[in-house]
Amino acid sequence: MSALNRFHETASDALEKISASLPAGAKLCLAIYTPEKPELDIVLQDKGLDLNEVVSTLRRRGLSIDGDNAYKRDLLDAIVGALAFGAQNTSPPPSDHWGTRFWEIGREERGLHEELVAALKLTRENLRACQAMIHLAGGADPAYVNDAQAAMAVADAVLAKAGA
Known part of the structure; x- marks a missing residue:
């Protein structure tokens, strides 16, 4: 034996x-x-x-949940993956799977991101239109023009990060 x-x-x-x-x-x-x-x-x-x-x-x-072990690393990798897939609106888990909660959070956050980008685009375009109207009307206070130009630059930078 x-x-x-x-x-x-x-x-x-x-x-x-x-x-x-x-x-x-x-x-x-x-x-x-x-x-x-x-x-x-x-x-x-x-x-x-x-x-x-x-x-x-x-x-x-x-x-402790704070300790390091392979099980927790794998679990957290699965959660991060579910969040990412949700944001991409791909590969949803079965509706009764524990990962569905995280997939839906990812999808909702992506939806909010898209709404904010659309709102920023609209605001930026309206600011540009106001600038054009002021220019056509013969000018305005230079401080307003400079502040508006700076605000449009910030909006453009954020939109570029968002890929929009």
Whole structure:
């Protein structure tokens, strides 16, 4: 019998003994990990164990959302992807998927962005039309003209960033 098989057998026997003394309905999970060697990780668990409850238990016992681990990085990458796809209005997740919430946020933010760009374009064009009318009417206070020109330059810069 290999050392790994002996370990599994010994651990299973020990877990059965521990399980016998647990309160009714309690579940048992043993996780063994070797840093930098995930291929050596071992998880022994009771039948019917809910791994989400294990994570909740660890959170109640001090596991921090601020710590760095691959699961959280993957989760956050998925959220960022859902936001980006929503902004592009492509690849929506199934309607009952948790990522739908983030996809819809991305889509709504993109819609607001487009509305703001349209409003800025309209305002900029009306400001340009006012400038043209003032010029045709024979001029105006130079301070107004200079301020209006500066405002149009700001609008043009923002519109250029927005690709509009």
